[in-house]
Amino acid sequence: MDIVSFVILHYRDYESTDLCVRSILRMERQERIRIVIVDNDVDVPQKTREQNMRRYRQCGGTEVLFVQEDGGFSHANNSGYAFARDRQNASFIVVLNNDIEFTQKDFVLRLDEEYADHPCHVMGPDIVRRSTGEHQNPMDTRLRTKEEAEYTVRMNRRALRLYPILYPLLYWNNRRTEKRMTQERLAQSELHASLREDIVPFGACLIFTPGFVRQEGKAFWPETRFFYEEYLLALRCRRSGYKIFYDPALKALHESGTATKKNFQNEKQRLRFQMERTAEAAEMYLKTLSE
Numbered sequence: 480m481d482i483v484s485f486v487i488l489h490y491r492d493y494e495s496t497d498l499c500v501r502s503i504l505r506m507e508r509q510e511r512i513r514i515v516i517v518d519n520d521v522d523v524p525q526k527t528r529e530q531n532m533r534r535y536r537q538c539g540g541t542e543v544l545f546v547q548e549d550g551g552f553s554h555a556n557n558s559g560y561a562f563a564r565d566r567q568n569a570s571f572i573v574v575l576n577n578d579i580e581f582t583q584k585d586f587v588l589r590l591d592e593e594y595a596d597h598p599c600h601v602m603g604p605d606i607v608r609r610s611t612g613e614h615q616n617p618m619d620t621r622l623r624t625k626e627e628a629e630y631t632v633r634m635n636r637r638a639l640r641l642y643p644i645l646y647p648l649l650y651w652n653n654r655r656t657e658k659r660m661t662q663e664r665l666a667q668s669e670l671h672a673s674l675r676e677d678i679v680p681f682g683a684c685l686i687f688t689p690g691f692v693r694q695e696g697k698a699f700w701p702e703t704r705f706f707y708e709e710y711l712l713a714l715r716c717r718r719s720g721y722k723i724f725y726d727p728a729l730k731a732l733h734e735s736g737t738a739t740k741k742n743f744q745n746e747k748q749r750l751r752f753q754m755e756r757t758a759e760a761a762e763m764y765l766k767t768l769s770e
Contacts, residue, residue, distance in 0.1 A: 481570035481689070483587050484513040484563035488556055489577045490520055493531065495734070496577040504538065508587040513567045514541040517559040521549045542567075551704025551756075552682075560687070560698040574698050575684040579606075580732040590686065593726050600691040600721035601712070603680030604729035605671060613664035614671035615733060617678035617725045622717070623710050625768055628761045635758035639751070646747055653750060675725040679713045684731050691721060701767060706753075707760035711767060 485503050489496045496516065503514055516535055518528055525545065532543045544562055546555045556574050563569040571590060583589060593602070606615045623631075638645055687698060699708050700715065716723050 480511055481591075482513055482567055483508075483511055483571040483573065483590065484515055484567050484569035485573045485575065486515045486517060486556065486559035486563055487575055487577050487579075488552070488559070489516050489518050492577060497534075498580050499575070499577050500535065500538065500541070502581040505584055506581065506586050507584050509540070511587060512540060513563065513569060514538065515559045515563050515567070516541065516543045517546060517555050518543060519546045519555040521546060550702065553699035553702035553704070553708050557697045557699055557702065561696065564692055564696070570689045570692060572687045572692055572698070573684065574687065575731075576682075576733070578734045579684050580609075581730075582732060583730055586729065589728055593728050594688055597674065597724055597726065598688075598690065598722070599676075599724045600688055601680060601716060601723045602686040602688060602729065603678070603723070603725045604684055604686065604731050605725075605727040606681055606684055606731050606733045608661075609732050609734045611661050611665070613661050614667075615664065615683065615735075616671070616681040617675060618681040618709050619679035620675075622679065622714055623761075623764065625765065628765045628768070631761040632758050632765070635754045635761075639754055639758070642751055642754075646750070649754075650746060650750060671725075672727055674727065676722060677717075678723060678725050679709050680723055680725065682709045682712075683733050683735070685712075686729070694719075701763055703756075703760040703763050705756040705760065707757070707764045710764055714764075714767060 487496065487499055500514060500516070503512065506512060516532065518532055520528060528545055532545075535541050535543055542562065544558055546558055548554070560572055560574060563572045571594075590602075603616045607613070608615055638649055642649075685698070687695075699712060701711065703711065713723060715721075
């Protein structure tokens with residue numbers, strides 16, 4: 480019996496985590512399903528974290544892991560992935576944000592069928608943003624070039640040096656960029672209707688198949704704190720000869736950034752954090768490109 484483990488990265492937003500867990504518990508083939516909730520809320524006292532997570536102890540096949548060090552997105556997800564791989568003996572490991580909701584009760588059966596028809600190492604489902612209806616997968620159709628990553632680092636570093644002065648301009652530019660990207664995704668909905676290979680998958684929900692799980696002890700490497708993990712994964716898969724598929728037969732709903740938004744008192748703090756982590760991750764990507 481092939482075990483399918485769902486590794487949920489939890490941070491602050493219990494409402495989203497509850498919705499995510501309930502959607503998995505509604506699936507068919509529960510005898511094959513395991514859930515790993517990775518509590519990445521490292522700033523909260525351990526006793527409080529354990530009390531807040533007590534609700535999930537009653538769910539059969541559910542484990543809760545408490546990350547102790549602030550290693551960021553990749554590190555926390557790798558902790559859950561390793562537990563699913565080594566302790567739960569999972570064949571398929573679905574690594575997801577806590578603001579993902581599954582609507583297909585036959586998700587596990589569909590996963591079996593799609594993997595049998597299209598053997599690969601990593602699968603990305605059709606992820607639809609709940610508030611706008613945009614399809615967020617694939618995130619990109621190609622890897623970032625060295626020049627693009629260098630530009631990202633350079634512009635973010637410059638903007639951060641003058642952040643208090645430039646913030647109003649950066650804020651409105653960020654809003655315009657997000658709006659433009661949403662409109663582009665909505666206008667290209669037909670592109671998301673068919674299977675696609677050799678893409679950069681959206682990191683909110685990634686499916687690591689037996690071909691990957693048997694070979695790899697980590698889902699993400701090198702470990703970035705936030706951002707660029709999808710490009711690093713796609714680069715790693717390309718170098719290892721691994722196949723990545725976007726598969727629209729598998730579906731999920733998503734609401735971007737709910738946990739991140741809860742962590743910041745205002746947009747100014749959130750945008751600064753985003754720019755700092757993006758520059759840091761792009762530098763790591765550049766280093767990996769050169770190796």
